Amino acid sequence: MHLMTRVPAGARVRAPFDGATFRFKDDTARMTAKDGVRFVELDSPTGGRHLYRVTRVIGGRYREDFAGVEVGGPDDERMDRELILPVSYVFETRSFRLKGYSVLVGERPGLRAGGVWNQTCIFCHNTVPYFDDVWGQIYGRGAPGYQGEVVDKLLPPDRRFRFEIDGDDQALVDAVAAEVTAVGGTPAPGEGRQAALKRGIHELRARFAARDLIEVGIGCEACHGGSRAHADDPRLLPDFAPRSAFLAARPEVPRPDGEVTRAEWINRTCARCHQVLFSRYPFTWEGGLRREQPSTGTLAGFPHPPATDSAGRSPTTPTRANAGGSSITSGEGRDFLLGGCARQMSCVTCHDPHGEDRRADLERLGTPAGNGVCVRCHAQFAAPAALRTHAHHDPNGAGGSCIACHMPRKNMGLGYALTRYHRIGLPDDPVRVERDRPLECALCHADKTVGELVGTMERWWGRKYDRAALEALYGGLEVRPLEATLARGKAHEQAVALAALGAAHAVDAVPGVARQLVNPFPLVRYYARKALAALRGEDCAVDLDRPDAEIAAAVRACVPAAFAGEPTAVPAGAAGHERDVPDED
16 A cells, blocks of 8 residues: 555556557547656547646556646646546556546546546545544534545444544644645634634645645555554554544444444544545445435435436435445445444454455455354354354355355456455345345356245245335346346446356356446446456457447447347447546546
């Protein structure tokens, strides 16, 4: 994580800056280097030609993103006006991709530099004063939004912490004023708490720059704070609880035992950055919406989704934030806080916070050999016979893995593979069964129908599921969940179905998989291409960076059955333009 953000001079950069050209629709990006300095040149019939000097490299495990300043432009020497460049280099495919297609956004018309780096990316990819993150949380409802803020509002009340003022407000106001002054702003004397916080948030959003970082990249203080006592005496271990003379973090709902565990503090530390739930995509796991609608009611704490338009989008009248889980990698920390183990187990139980996890170690956790982590608390399932009774699977087989069922692979990773959903829960939870697609059991049992799977679950675990709700989700009980999800599901659900069908070698699903190459959300198209290659044994000659009509024509040539009986035009809903929405990754 220390290399999360790098100054390119002297840094290892895997993307080729050797004249490589990326073509996206009618635009091109050319990556070059001269005298050790890297450049991205954008050429667009509509946007003109622009040359950017790369000033930041962001990421490094799965892809690299870039920020830069325009050469010869008005902000050439203004390092507080570094722009997010529109290309990412994906390690899995060793190719460039439009940066915005890292998340669930609609189709983009071309290549253009995006938001200002220090106003969009700086807080979570670097080490900043944690105090700056909490101002929105202290302000409460109606606070101006800004990058990196604490998102406890996206947790249910019993999982939230709040920052409480110990004493009067003046110490807080003075501290905010000092930070505003430090970033080059001017505080207003005599302001009360809310006015000072509001002004401070606006000043941070506009002025916080690289010069204000504690450290470029993720350094010790990003997680451990100042830890002065530990530095003075190494025998005193940091407890990860944020502290100040005037401010304290406490559970919003008081605990009967009054205890906040060490695991909770660690998990909340990780969730400072691993908290992402992209707001431009409205849907969450558990069948919810990113924001509740006042007329929809709730089910088990989650909203009933309203009707959607032809592209699967919801109405745009948001009210309260919803605690549903993220479908994209980078929300794991917040998702983990929603699950059943967040008080007893911490993120570092499975992950090394100081280095990159060994792939073999992570894969082992997904086998029965990794169950030792779970039976530390759930000792009743340690014996093979007890596990067989509990899981109804061979305790030594794939179904004997605890996390195979309780942390299924259903989140979209930074590459084109699924990662595990970190909201630890039950695969037979009615909210998941009746509101999510596909049924989690179908991720392994792709050949079973909806009726077969839910009937087995009812028999094994004594549940009773709403058949009408399941028919509404899938169109019938006799269909197989993965194929039905391709036809009827939301974008994040379709990505899961694509990956599972590819892994299951479900060759009869080829037409349905091929149709997803023109999914309204371009990120899903990459999952479709990978699944299609796995099913056919070879890749289709489909360039996903071309306009939709060309993509559809290439799909027809490769898999004629994909659009059998449909007109030759681009399928309805394939072009989900959102040109006025900035990218959010």
